[in-house]
Amino acid sequence: MTMATALPEGRARTLDQSRLDILEPWLAKEIGATCAKITAAELLTGGAVQENWRIDVAVEGGSHAGAHAWVLRTDAAARLGVSLDRVAEFRCIEAARKAGVAVAEPIAVSADATLIGAPFAIQGFVAGSAQGRRLVRDPGLANFGDALARKLGGELARIHSLRPAAGVLPFLPVPIGNPNRRAVADLRTAIATASEPRPALEYILGWLDKNAPEPKAMTLVHGDFRTGNYMVDQGQLTAILDWEFCHWGDPREDIGWFVARCWRFGNDDKVAGGIAKFAALLEGYNAVASDKIAAAEIPYFEVLAAAKWAAISLLQGDRFVSRGERSIELILTGLMPPEMEFDALEIIEKIIKGQPLSARTT
Amino acid sequence: MAARGKGADALLDLAIETLKAEINPALPADKRYAAAMLANALEIARREVEAAEDAHELTLLDYFYEDGDGTLKQLASDLRKGEISEVGHPDIRERLRAHLVAELKIRNPRFLRSRGVKG
Numbered sequence: 001m002t003m004a005t006a007l008p009e010g011r012a013r014t015l016d017q018s019r020l021d022i023l024e025p026w027l028a029k030e031i032g033a034t035c036a037k038i039t040a041a042e043l044l045t046g047g048a049v050q051e052n053w054r055i056d057v058a059v060e061g062g063s064h065a066g067a068h069a070w071v072l073r074t075d076a077a078a079r080l081g082v083s084l085d086r087v088a089e090f091r092c093i094e095a096a097r098k099a100g101v102a103v104a105e106p107i108a109v110s111a112d113a114t115l116i117g118a119p120f121a122i123q124g125f126v127a128g129s130a131q132g133r134r135l136v137r138d139p140g141l142a143n144f145g146d147a148l149a150r151k152l153g154g155e156l157a158r159i160h161s162l163r164p165a166a167g168v169l170p171f172l173p174v175p176i177g178n179p180n181r182r183a184v185a186d187l188r189t190a191i192a193t194a195s196e197p198r199p200a201l202e203y204i205l206g207w208l209d210k211n212a213p214e215p216k217a218m219t220l221v222h223g224d225f226r227t228g229n230y231m232v233d234q235g236q237l238t239a240i241l242d243w244e245f246c247h248w249g250d251p252r253e254d255i256g257w258f259v260a261r262c263w264r265f266g267n268d269d270k271v272a273g274g275i276a277k278f279a280a281l282l283e284g285y286n287a288v289a290s291d292k293i294a295a296a297e298i299p300y301f302e303v304l305a306a307a308k309w310a311a312i313s314l315l316q317g318d319r320f321v322s323r324g325e326r327s328i329e330l331i332l333t334g335l336m337p338p339e340m341e342f343d344a345l346e347i348i349e350k351i352i353k354g355q356p357l358s359a360r361t362t
Numbered sequence: 363m364a365a366r367g368k369g370a371d372a373l374l375d376l377a378i379e380t381l382k383a384e385i386n387p388a389l390p391a392d393k394r395y396a397a398a399m400l401a402n403a404l405e406i407a408r409r410e411v412e413a414a415e416d417a418h419e420l421t422l423l424d425y426f427y428e429d430g431d432g433t434l435k436q437l438a439s440d441l442r443k444g445e446i447s448e449v450g451h452p453d454i455r456e457r458l459r460a461h462l463v464a465e466l467k468i469r470n471p472r473f474l475r476s477r478g479v480k481g
Contacts, residue, residue, distance in 0.1 A: 188442065197438035199422075200458040206441060268476070328399050335406065338465045339473050345459050346477075 153284025256301025
């Protein structure tokens with residue numbers, strides 16, 4: 001077997017030969033094969049907390065017999081408090097695939113940190129790039145942007161076809177009462193102990209609480225459905241990524257998050273994630289969804305999205321301030337809340353004055 | 363304070379200039395993002411040094427509290443509890459927005475320009 005790409009200095013290799021000797025029989029058993037041989041392993045990305053390895057696997061026997069390119073993703077050592085663990089995330093991906101959502105094929109998952117040093121999941125290798133900043137600057141966007149947004153809208157509607165019912169993702173708690181007010185309460189709890197007081201964010205959360213709309217029928221909410229979290233290959237969607245924030249809630253939350261200004265990567269006139277008009281996303285959504293959504297329902301959820309990202313940024317900054325994690329990226333992220341607060345106040349002002357919002361018209 | 367501030371200004375200016383003009387171009391591509399973040403951090407610190415101390419914070423607090431009373435922590439808590447609201451403070455959003463603009467002038471003037479506000 002061959003191995004490529006060095007890990008950062010001083011880091012132990014996750015996939016050394018001794019671990020492969022353990023991984024191969026485990027994998028064979030998991031997928032019902034007589035033998036699974038890893039013939040090559042290449043580190044795609046190796047951050048401080050998570051590694052992505054491309055593995056070439058020769059499988060004998062069972063339904064996966066043949067040669068495969070798969071990706072092994074180790075778990076982040078420190079996940080955010082609200083995120084799912086690797087196994088729960090994997091179950092959400094499986095459910096989404098059954099519902100027809102474009103995801104990398106889920107192959108196997110292990111919660112056992114002793115097997116290769118960290119919990120991990122194996123999924124099919126998918127071509128393309130998920131880099132949002134690069135995508136919104138792609139000159140080809142003029143040709144494929146609207147079609148991509150329509151496709152994403154359809155994918156989102158398929159995710160939202162999953163409803164809380166007996167046996168469906170039973171580990172996800174079903175919120176009691178209005179899930180939108182629940183989301184606001186969760187954000188308030190999350191920032192209650194933040195080291196930096198944010199009066200504007202408190203005002204915004206108060207407004208969201210008072211103005212929470214009646215919820216739609218509860219669905220699976222992806223929780224981080226945005227440009228940067230889906231793979232695109234030559235203008236075509238290949239997979240929806242990052243399912244660790246899945247929860248039951250109001251489906252409009254995902255749309256508000258997707259169109260939030262902070263996820264347009266500076267391509268502000270393209271409201272749908274910096275890639276297309278809002279109408280294209282909604283058209284794709286409503287063509288598939290059983291519960292249609294109108295553009296006018298979304299501005300509240302744009303405010304919720306801005307408040308959520310402001311709260312996350314604040315807490316990221318606290319990892320440096322209070323917990324001493326030395327990272328320039330954390331400090332800079334921690335300085336971002338006023339950007340989202342500014343946007344949220346602008347939308348609230350327009351809602352109160354009945355002025356048109358970009359999301360309603362473009 | 364003015365003299366110290368001025369000294370810090372000059373030091374930070376030099377550090378930013380050197381980082382951008384000499385260090386960054388010589389770095390391998392995979393280190394340039396980190397260097398750009400460092401330059402950004404230094405520029406924020408540079409604007410922080412230059413800004414008048416806490417003036418915008420006091421302006422905000424003076425709207426809600428008797429002269430000299432109140433802190434941002436207090437204000438955040440009073441907003442959370444609903445003890446401060448539009449009732450009695452009709453300009454609340456305008457005041458909070460002005461405070462955010464003042465913060466963003468230091469933290470990210472480019473963001474303000476993208477929103478049509480003079481940074």
